[in-house]
Amino acid sequence: MAKIGVVIPAAGQGKRMGVGCNKQFLTLMGHPILARVIKLFEDSEYVSEIVIVGAVNDIPVIQELVQSYKFDKVLPICIGGVQRQDSVRAGVQALSTTIQRVVVHDGARPLLTLREFNRFMEETEKFSAAIMGIPLKDTVKRIDTSGKVLETPPREFLRAVQTPQIFDRGILAEAHHQAASVGYYGTDDATLLEWIGYPVHIVEGSQENIKVTTPDDLWLAERILAMRDE
Numbered sequence: 001m002a003k004i005g006v007v008i009p010a011a012g013q014g015k016r017m018g019v020g021c022n023k024q025f026l027t028l029m030g031h032p033i034l035a036r037v038i039k040l041f042e043d044s045e046y047v048s049e050i051v052i053v054g055a056v057n058d059i060p061v062i063q064e065l066v067q068s069y070k071f072d073k074v075l076p077i078c079i080g081g082v083q084r085q086d087s088v089r090a091g092v093q094a095l096s097t098t099i100q101r102v103v104v105h106d107g108a109r110p111l112l113t114l115r116e117f118n119r120f121m122e123e124t125e126k127f128s129a130a131i132m133g134i135p136l137k138d139t140v141k142r143i144d145t146s147g148k149v150l151e152t153p154p155r156e157f158l159r160a161v162q163t164p165q166i167f168d169r170g171i172l173a174e175a176h177h178q179a180a181s182v183g184y185y186g187t188d189d190a191t192l193l194e195w196i197g198y199p200v201h202i203v204e205g206s207q208e209n210i211k212v213t214t215p216d217d218l219w220l221a222e223r224i225l226a227m228r229d230e
């Protein structure tokens with residue numbers, strides 16, 4: 001089996017949370033969001049090592065968190081960049097040279113379960129680039145800058161994309177390298193592979209695998225965890 005490393009981008013400022021600190025340090029049912037994310041990969045037999053990418057000012061707090069939870073797959077914390085894509089690129093470069101496949105998972109998605117992650121790993125084994133996504137509940141419209149509706153894409157061919165995303169390391173590094181060299185930015189890593197013409201597959205994600213972005217997400221995440229009876 002390929003040796004797998006996980007990159008956790010956690011260098012965002014969390015401005016939409018409005019709490020004046022990195023949202024990944026907020027506590028959810030007794031544990032910081034980031035600690036919940038790291039624990040999932042510590043517990044997974046698929047994962048050999050973990051790189052956390054943090055903002056330069058957050059490095060001491062992240063180091064302390066890793067030590068206090070005794071996470072032992074975590075490499076020295078990597079310093080993030082201006083955009084998420086810059087942070088992921090730095091994280092991929094920091095992985096050991098023996099790592100052949102890379103999982104990228106947002107530091108702000110603490111509700112992914114080990115069972116869902118294991119299913120993701122099984123279903124994506126045959127693909128060199130694969131991501132999690134869920135069908136849309138709402139109809140989506142493409143609009144122009146004035147708010148005029150241009151078209152309504154058929155919903156059965158649309159997915160809301162999440163992390164984890166998994167890639168063969170070589171192709172992920174190449175896509176990041178090419179994007180960085182011309183200043184191309186995508187909102188996830190899969191976009192960069194699509195941009196260089198590489199096929200990306202999608203497997204079914206989970207409605208509960210939300211990204212904690214705004215205060216109402218925090219409320220929802222707490223309700224979901226309470227239902228899981230943690």
Ligand code: C5P
Pocket residue numbers: 008009010011012013024053080081082083084085087088106107108109211213
């Ligand atoms: O901003 P957004 O919620 O899309 O960020 C997704 C993930 O990427 C978060 O876990 C955030 O900390 C991370 N990120 C990063 N470096 C940045 C911006 C965001 O690692 N410059």
